[in-house]
Amino acid sequence: MGEMEWSDLPKELLPMIGKSLETRVDVLRFRSVCSSWRSSIPLFHANSPRFPLKFPHPSPSSSPSTYLCQRTLYRLQPLNPSTAISSSSSSNQGCLIKVEESNPGELSLFDPLSNSRIRSSRTLNPKTLNLLNCRIVELTKACALSFFCPDGCRSEAGRNHESTTKAITGVDKVVMFPNSPWTSADECAIFVLFLDGKLGFAKYGDEQLTPVSVWSPEFDDIIVYKGQFYVVDRLGIVSWIDCSSLKLVQYSPPLCGLGEQKHLVESGGALYVLDRYFDGERRIQLDNNFSVRVHNCPKTVGFQVYRLDEEWGQWIREKSLGDKAFALCDDCSFSVSTRELFGFKGNRIYFLASEEIYVFNLEDRSIKELVRPADAFAQFWAYTNLA
Template identity: 40%
Template sequence: MISKRLDSRVDILRFRAVCTSWRCSVSLPSFDQELPLILDVPDPISVAALLFQTTISRMELVRKDPNSSSPSLSKTWLVKVGESNYGKLQLFNPLTNQEIKHCLAPLSLDEFMFVELSKAFLLKLPSGSSVFGINKVVLFPVSANSSDGTEFGILAIFHEVELAYWKYGDENWILLDTLENAQYDDIIVYRAQVYVVDRWGTVSWIDSSLNVIQYSPSLYSCGGQKHLVECCGDLYVVDRVYKLDEEWGKWIDVKSLDDKVFVLGMDCSFSFSSREFNGGKGNCIYYVDNDDYVDTGLSPESIHVFHLEDRSIYKLAAIPEFSEIFWPPRNGSSL
C-alpha cells in the first residue's frame, strides 16, 4: 500500500533500503520501463541518442536525536539526482551537470531524504557526451489518460533556431514551422503547456497541432541569452528579470525576488525558496558562463551569482556564503 503511493524513483529506492522484505516486495525501478533507450535524432544532426532523466532535489541529511523519537534535519543541499545502469544513485552539480565524486562515505538512503524540486531531460550520445546542436529538450505527456507511460512527446531546440517534435513510437521527428527570424533560447512546460522564448524575449506557446503561436510581446531588450523560469505559479523571463502579467499581456520588470532563488542550468531552469536550505541566500540568480567551457565541460569555477539587491555579479567561488547550498560541503568540511 505504501509503495503504490510513491511517485519518485528516489523514494522507491529509499523504500527498498528499509529491509530485506521491503526490498523484495517492490522491483527496482528502471528508466527502460518508461523511456525508449535510443532516439534517432533527425537531420541536420542525424545521430542515435539516449534520453536521460534527472531530478533536481533538496537533499536532506536526517540525524537521529537519541533524546527524541523522531529524526531531525541538520543539513540541506541542492543536487541533481540520476541513476547509473546498475541502479545506484548518482549526484550531479545542478548547473554544470558534472558528477559529484566526493570523498565522503557512500550515501546511505536511510540517512538522507530527497525532496523533488524539478525534473530535467537531456539527450546524450552512448559515449555519455552531449549531442552537439541540441540546446534544450522537454518531455510532456501527450494524453492525460495514458496509464502505461508511453504516451509522451519530446520538444527540442536545434542550433538555437529550429524546434523539433518527436512522439513515442514515431520513426521521425517533425520540424515545426516557427516564427520568422526566430532564434530560440529556452523551452519550458508551464501549466501543462509548452512555451518557448526567443533571443528577443518573445514568448510563444505550442498548441496540440504543433502550431507556434506568439503569446507575449517582445521585451525589446538586448539580444542576450533568455531563460524561462516558473516561480510560485508565475512565468518569468530572465534577461534582466521580467514577469509576465497574463491579465494585461505585458512584461513587468522585477526589482526583487525576495527569498526566492533562480537557477539557470544547462538543461533545466527552476526556482526555490532560500528558506528551504541551511545558509541559503535569496534574491539571487545562479547561472553558468559558457565562455568558461573547456574540453572537459563546465567546472564549478564557471558558476556565477547575480545578486538583485545591488545588481552585482560574482563568481560563486569568491562568495562562500552563496555556495553552502551545494553538495559536497565547501572545502571538504565534515557533515
C-alpha cells in the same frame, strides 16, 4: 465530522490518492506507510520509460544511436535539526543534488549547477542513499540527448555501454512530457531546442525529428509549465505549443526588454523571463550536420527579471527576488528558496559561462564567480548515509 485515522481510509480511495502523486519519491513514501498502502498501487507504470530512451538523432543522415538521458534535481535536508552542514549554516539547511539512474538501483551524482559528475570517495558513494536520515524533495527534471549512455548503463536492447556520455553538438536544451510515475513510454514526447533557435519534435518510437516551422523560428528557451510546452522567442513573446498540430499559440505580449537572450523559469506557480545582457552580439549558426560554424560568446553583464501577470496579460518587472534564487543550467532552469539551502543566497541569479559558475546580485547588479566549500556536500552525504 470527526477526524479519521489514515489507517481507516476506505481501501478504494488508496489507488486514487496514490496515482495522483507526480514524483517517484512521493510514490515511494506512499508505499512505505504500510503493507495495505504498498499493495494499493504499483511502484510505477508497467510500460513507464526506462532511461536512457532511444530517440532519433537530429540529423537524419547520422548513424550513431542517440539516447535521451534524464537527471532529477533533489533538495536534501537533514531530519535531525541539531545537525548542520557547517558551523555557519542553519540547522535545517540542506543541499541540492542531481541524480541520474543508469541501471535500476545504481545512481550517478552530478553537481546541480555545473553538471559535472561527482566521483565516489570513502565518504561519498553515489550507489547508496539512506532516505531514513534525510528529507528529500524533487524539484525538477532535466533531459539531454547524447550519443552514448552513461558508464555501465544498459540500453533497451540489453547491451552495456561502457562509453561516457557525449552531448550532441548544436543542441541547446531538451524537454520531455509527460513525465511522471504513471507515464507510459508510448506517451512521451520531446522538443529539442537548437543553438540557432530552431525547434524539433519527436514522439517515442519516431525515426526522425520533425522541424517546427513557425513565423518566428528563433527561440531562446523552452519549458514545461502547467503540463504544457512553452517557448520564448528573441522578442520575449511566450507561446504554448499544440503537440498534435505543432502550432504555436501566443500566450504573452512581447517583452520590452533589450537583452540579447531570454530564459524561462517557473517559480511558485508563476512564469518568469530572465532577460540576459551581453557586452556584444551573439552569433550562432549551424550547418546541416548541426555543427557550430560561427559561435560568438560575449560576456554576460547583467539580467532583468520579469514576471508574467497571466490575469492581466502583462509583464511585471521584479526588482527583488527576496529569499529566492534562480539558477540557469545548460539542461534546465529552476528556482529555490535559499532559507532551506546551504551555500545559496537570496536575490541572486546563478548561471554558467565558459564552464564556470557566476552569481548575479540583483541588489547591486554585481557579477562574481561562485566560490563554494569543497567539502560541504561530502559532509552532508556522510551524515545522511550513517547506518
